[in-house]
Every structure is written in C-alpha cells, then in structure tokens.
Amino acid sequence: MAQPSYKQFCPVAMASEILCTRWTLILLRELMAGSSRFNDLRRGVPKMSPTLLSQRLKELEESGVIERVAIKSEPNLFEYILTESGRDLQSVIDTVGQWGQRWVESRLSLRNLDPSLLMWDMRRNLDTTPLPKKRCVIQFLYQELPVSKKHWWLVIEPDGETDLCWADPGFDVDLFVTTNVKTMTAIWMGVDTVSDAMKDDTLVLVGSTAIADSMQSWLGLSPFAATERRVP
Incomplete structure (x- = not known):
C-alpha cells in the first residue's frame, strides 16, 4: 500500500514520503555499502521479508533513486544500482548513522543482537592489510548460541x-575467537575494544599471535565506530 502523502510543499515533507517508509533508510545503507544483488541485500536486512524488500526496491526505482540493471554474464539476474539521486543521499545516511552513534544509548542498540548480520557486516568492512599475505582462516565461536548458529568462519x-x-570450510584455522554476541557487537560498534574485552575474559583468542595482536586493526568495525559518543 502506498505511503499516505503529507500534502505539504516543503522539501523535507516531499523527501520524507520517499525515505521515511519502514526499512527504506536501512536498505539505502546496504546499497551504499556495496550490496547490489537481491540475495546480498537480504543478508544485510535479514529481518525484512523478501516481499517487502521487492516492494521497497520497486518504490526506490520509481522514485529515481536506484535503477535495475541486468547482469551481462547472467541475463536473468539483476543488480540494483544507485543513480546520481541515490548517491546524493550518502551524506544523509552518514549523518543519521553518526547521530545514532553519538546520541542513542548503546544499551538500547545492544538489545538487538543478530550474529548473522554482525558477521556479514564484519566481513564486508574487514581490512586485510594487517593480515599475513596467505590464506587466513578465523573461526568465531559464540558460546551462548545453539549449535546451528554457534560457529562462523x-x-x-x-x-x-x-x-x-x-x-x-575444511581449512586449517589460524585464529580461534571465543566470545559472546553482545561483546562482539559492542566491539563492532566501537563501544568496547578487543584489549578491554580480553581483560574482562569475554573475548579469548587462541592461535596466531600476529593475527590476534592486530585484531583491532583488521576487524571490520562499523563505519560509525569512530564517532565520538555523547550519551552519558
């Protein structure tokens, strides 16, 4: 069902009719992070139904924010690409994220724990520069989760x-990371650090000393982790 119009000529109202529907800003965050295929977008918004995702993509396409482009090597598949209009929203998404990091109480954010989304974000933002120039395998073990969600590589x-x-994956593991989802999420958000979590025994690293020592550097943190927090 279409979003009711605010019936105002104000540009804020007109932009809100496009951007303030449920999941739209989160979907734009995923597109700006580099996801372009439907299944990759689904991994970035795992709580969003496929039907609603399709609807929001169609609405953004109709608004000129994205365009649907056939993949040359796989003509039956499509990518969703930001247009000039869509790319111009980068500063909007950045500002919303920075405001949330700065002013929203972290305990509220840390109620919403999702290991699959956390690992997907970590994988996407990983900095491989500090890692050895060989295949590196890092296994994460989330102690409190059921077996089906406990292990990630x-x-x-x-x-x-x-x-x-x-x-x-069947490869030798270079570093074993044993922790819980809350601790790892807090590190990803920039609320906690690898060294502090290790001191608290909520993060245990076993394996390559070089990879363990550089974990804070290679770990894929939130793009907003460096934003100074001002919440008491």
Whole structure:
C-alpha cells in the first residue's frame, strides 16, 4: 500500500514520503555499502521479508533513486544500482548513522543482537592489510548460541577476497575467537575494544599471535565506530 502523502510543499515533507517508509533508510545503507544483488541485500536486512524488500526496491526505482540493471554474464539476474539521486543521499545516511552513534544509548542498540548480520557486516568492512599475505582462516565461536548458529568462519585469501562461512570450510584455522554476541557487537560498534574485552575474559583468542595482536586493526568495525559518543 502506498505511503499516505503529507500534502505539504516543503522539501523535507516531499523527501520524507520517499525515505521515511519502514526499512527504506536501512536498505539505502546496504546499497551504499556495496550490496547490489537481491540475495546480498537480504543478508544485510535479514529481518525484512523478501516481499517487502521487492516492494521497497520497486518504490526506490520509481522514485529515481536506484535503477535495475541486468547482469551481462547472467541475463536473468539483476543488480540494483544507485543513480546520481541515490548517491546524493550518502551524506544523509552518514549523518543519521553518526547521530545514532553519538546520541542513542548503546544499551538500547545492544538489545538487538543478530550474529548473522554482525558477521556479514564484519566481513564486508574487514581490512586485510594487517593480515599475513596467505590464506587466513578465523573461526568465531559464540558460546551462548545453539549449535546451528554457534560457529562462523572468515576465510581471507591472499588477494583480499573474503568469504563468510557458517559451515566448516575444511581449512586449517589460524585464529580461534571465543566470545559472546553482545561483546562482539559492542566491539563492532566501537563501544568496547578487543584489549578491554580480553581483560574482562569475554573475548579469548587462541592461535596466531600476529593475527590476534592486530585484531583491532583488521576487524571490520562499523563505519560509525569512530564517532565520538555523547550519551552519558
């Protein structure tokens, strides 16, 4: 069902009719982070139904924010690409994210824990520069989760290509990371650090000393982790 119009000529009202529907800003965040295929977008918004995702993509396309482009190598598949109008929203998404990091109480954010989304974001933002120039395999073990969601693997190839696996990829593991989802999410958000979590025994690293020592550097943190927090 179409969003009711605010019936105001104000540009804020007109922009809100496009941008302030449920999930739209989150979907734009994913598009700006580099996701362009439907299944990749779904991984970035796992709580959003496929039907609603399709609807929001169609609405953004009709508004000129994105365009749907056939993939040359796979003509039956499509990518969703930001137009000039869509790219111009980058500063809007950045400002909203920075405001949320600065002013929203972190305890509220840390109620919404999702290991699959966390690992997807970490994989996407990983900095491979500090890692050895070889295949590196890092296994995460979330102690409190059921077996089906407990184990995750990041496989980083020498060229920087990174895969996220939820089934054992069969490679030797260079670093075992044992923690809980809340601690790892807090580190990803910039609320906690690797060294402090290790001191609190909520993060245990076993394996390559070089990879463990540089974890704070290579770990894929939130783009807003560096924003100064002002919430008491």
